[in-house]
Each structure stands twice: as C-alpha cells, then as structure tokens.
Amino acid sequence: MGKKEQSTQKANQRVEAVLELLRKQSPLTLKQEKFCNNACVERFLKAKGDNVKKAAKCLRSCLSWRESIGSENLIADEFSAELAEGVAYVAGHDDESRPVLIFRIKQDYQKFHSQKQFTRLLVFTLEVATATMPKNVEQFVLLFDASKLTIIPF
Known part of the structure; x- marks a missing residue:
C-alpha cells in the first residue's frame, strides 16, 4: 500500500471515529447523517488539528445550533x-x-x-x-x- 492510500485510510478512520463518538452521544437523524458526510467531518477534523474528540465536540455543537434554528426545516x-x-x-x-x-x-x-x-x-x-x-x-x-x-x- 502506497503513502497516499495509507493517508486516505487514516483519514477515513478518523472520520469514522468522529461519527462513532457522535452516535454514542445520541443517534443522528437522517438529515444530520447527510450533513455529516466525509467532506464535512474532514473539515471539522482539519479545523481541530485532526483531534477526533475535539472535532466530534465541535461538530455536535454545530448540529445542536442547526437544530436550535431549525435548519432542517x-x-x-x-x-x-x-x-x-x-x-x-x-x-x-x-x-x-x-x-x-x-x-x-x-x-x-x-x-x-x-x-x-x-x-x-x-x-x-x-x-x-x-x-x-x-x-x-x-x-x-x-x-x-x-x-x-x-x-x-x-
């Protein structure tokens, strides 16, 4: 496996780890699942220095804010x-x-x-x-x- 493939695999593992933490806290709605696509989660990871826990916390805050303003509706x-x-x-x-x-x-x-x-x-x-x-x-x-x-x- 080449370096690029290893890097992609690591990124996918971090994305899945963030999503797993989110789902442990509470189940995601279908619209939240759609919002939390790979590109979205990768942006949160990038913003938080690839720290899975910090990215999950920030993304959960984002989802809560979106819910509070009714973005799904x-x-x-x-x-x-x-x-x-x-x-x-x-x-x-x-x-x-x-x-x-x-x-x-x-x-x-x-x-x-x-x-x-x-x-x-x-x-x-x-x-x-x-x-x-x-x-x-x-x-x-x-x-x-x-x-x-x-x-x-x-």
Whole structure:
C-alpha cells in the first residue's frame, strides 16, 4: 500500500471515529447523517488539528445550533419576500467554481424581522450555496451590499 492510500485510510478512520463518538452521544437523524458526510467531518477534523474528540465536540455543537434554528426545516417559501426583493441570493459562481452569495443590507430590515429570522435567511442562503458547490470546492464568496444603509453620525 502506497503513502497516499495509507493517508486516505487514516483519514477515513478518523472520520469514522468522529461519527462513532457522535452516535454514542445520541443517534443522528437522517438529515444530520447527510450533513455529516466525509467532506464535512474532514473539515471539522482539519479545523481541530485532526483531534477526533475535539472535532466530534465541535461538530455536535454545530448540529445542536442547526437544530436550535431549525435548519432542517428551512424552505424557500419562508423567505419569498426576501427572495423577491433580492435581499439574499446565490449569484452564480466565480472563476474558481466558488458560489457567490449576495446579501443586500437594508436600513429597515431589522424593524420588520427578528435577528433569528435574519439568521435563518443567512443559513438558508448558505445551504443553497453549499448544495451548488462542486466536490473539490471548499470555499464560497460572501458579499454584503450596504449601499442602502444610511449612517447617522453621533
């Protein structure tokens, strides 16, 4: 077995170890299982220096946060007004195949929407962008258009 194959085998073992720790804590839903694919778990491992326990803990926190905002139940209908107004959308891909997300920040958005609703819109848009990413792409471009904001001096 070559070095590359050994490295791939070790990476797969670490991914499985993270998933095993997660499942020991509590069973994963089908959507959580889908979210915790190899690429996802590898990103958490990379972020935590290949430490299986730390990656599992961080990923469990992520899953809990996603559950708290209801990310599994996000649908476009919930954001029909925002989508129609172009508040948030995926504007295609750049030259490196990264999704380009646009958020247009409007002065009065917070008057009519809660922070939780904005977070749900952000997560929905990120989920749409992530679904369009080719397998070899691990980044996206996020642009905030604040041209509609009025800054009031103190």
